[in-house]
Structures are given as C-alpha cells and as structure tokens.
Amino acid sequence: xxxxxxxxxxxxxxxxxxxxxxxxxxxxxxxxxxxxxxxxxxxxxxxxxxxxxxxxxxxxxxxxxxxxxxxxxxxxxxxxxxxxxxxxxxxxxxxxxxxxxxxxxxxxxxxxxxxxxxxxxxxxxxxxxxxxxxxxxxxxxxxxxxxxxxxxxxxxxxxxxxxxxxxxxxxxxxxxxxxxxxxxxxxxxxxx
Numbered sequence: 001x002x003x004x005x006x007x008x009x010x011x012x013x014x015x016x017x018x019x020x021x022x023x024x025x026x027x028x029x030x031x032x033x034x035x036x037x038x039x040x041x042x043x044x045x046x047x048x049x050x051x052x053x054x055x056x057x058x059x060x061x062x063x064x065x066x067x068x069x070x071x072x073x074x075x076x077x078x079x080x081x082x083x084x085x086x087x088x089x090x091x092x093x094x095x096x097x098x099x100x101x102x103x104x105x106x107x108x109x110x111x112x113x114x115x116x117x118x119x120x121x122x123x124x125x126x127x128x129x130x131x132x133x134x135x136x137x138x139x140x141x142x143x144x145x146x147x148x149x150x151x152x153x154x155x156x157x158x159x160x161x162x163x164x165x166x167x168x169x170x171x172x173x174x175x176x177x178x179x180x181x182x183x184x185x186x187x188x189x190x191x192x
Contacts, residue, residue, distance in 0.1 A: 001188040002062040006055040015174040028054040040072040041102045045119045048104030060110035069103045071147040087149035095129040103170040107182045120175035122165030
C-alpha cells in the first residue's frame with residue numbers, strides 16, 4: 001500500500017525518511033486557523049486529521065499521514081513567527097518559561113475507512129535568554145517557519161534548560177513513535 005505524507009514541510013519529510021519506507025509528499029492546502037475557543041491539543045489533532053483527509057480522496061487506496069504542531073505559552077497559541085521581529089518577540093516571551101508543544105498525527109485511508117489520530121505532548125523549558133543571545137540565534141538559524149521560533153534539531157537546542165516528553169521527534173514535527181504504532185496497527189505497512 002502506498003504511503004503519502006500530506007505535507008510540504010522539509011522537517012516532516014526528513015523525519016519520515018528515517019523509517020526507510022517509500023512515500024510521497026502531497027500538499028494538503030488547508031486553512032490552519034484555530035476555531036474560537038479551541039484548545040491547543042484539540043487544534044493539533046483537528047489540523048492533522050484535516051490535512052490527511054484533504055489528500056486522502058485523491059489517493060483512496062493509500063495510507064495518508066497528516067501532522068500539525070501547536071505551541072502554547074500560558075494557554076496562548078504561538079504560531080510560526082514568519083518574520084525576524086515576531087520570532088524575537090516569541091523568544092523574549094519564552095525566556096525562562098515553559099512552553100507546551102502538542103504534535104498531532106493522523107493516519108487515514110479512504111478505501112478502508114481507516115481513521116486514527118494521536119496527539120503527543122512535549123514540554124520545553126527555555127533558559128533565561130539575553131537579548132544578544134536571541135539576536136545571534138535568529139540571525140544564524142532563521143527559524144521563522146517554526147512554531148516557537150527555534151529548530152531543536154539544530155542550534156536551537158542551546159536555548160533550552162530542559163526538555164520533557166516521550167518522543168523527541170514530536171518536537172521536530174512528526175511523532176515517529178506514535179506513527180510507527182499507527183502504521184503497524186493499520187496492518188498495511190511493516191517498518192522492520
């Protein structure tokens with residue numbers, strides 16, 4: 001059975017390549033706006049499922065993976081900053097504080113009517129960051145397309161005091177531990 005990643009994220013593509021199974025990437029083209037009053041965990045789940053369901057009808061016999069990550073500071077969503085100024089402001093706000101990340105993953109197959117979802121939580125405690133550290137980091141790594149304004153798989157690791165969670169790949173955008181369980185339970189993809 002074919003495997004499709006409903007994403008154009010290079011980070012998710014790199015993570016899925018670790019499993020050494022053939023797949024293709026298809027853009028899901030979905031609106032990622034939160035619904036009024038939607039909690040971060042439910043937003044991550046809904047968007048992951050929405051992405052998989054957007055691609056699945058075009059490939060009814062394929063397993064389609066959708067994923068989305070949501071960051072929250074004091075219950076307030078932290079989106080992808082997009083600009084240097086917005087990233088600087090996010091890191092200032094995160095300095096010395098704990099940020100919760102919720103990474104949703106969905107597995108859908110239109111033909112078999114398979115629908116499976118999971119949300120993986122992960123906590124990040126930031127160091128007390130000085131303005132010069134924030135500026136130096138942003139100029140070197142330019143994480144403007146990353147929720148929370150960092151790339152933990154790169155230099156962003158120096159921004160943290162502590163990481164807490166069951167699956168470090170969830171912080172990068174695709175929880176591989178949960179996904180491999182979902183693939184195994186589907187009965188269609190064998191990893192090893």
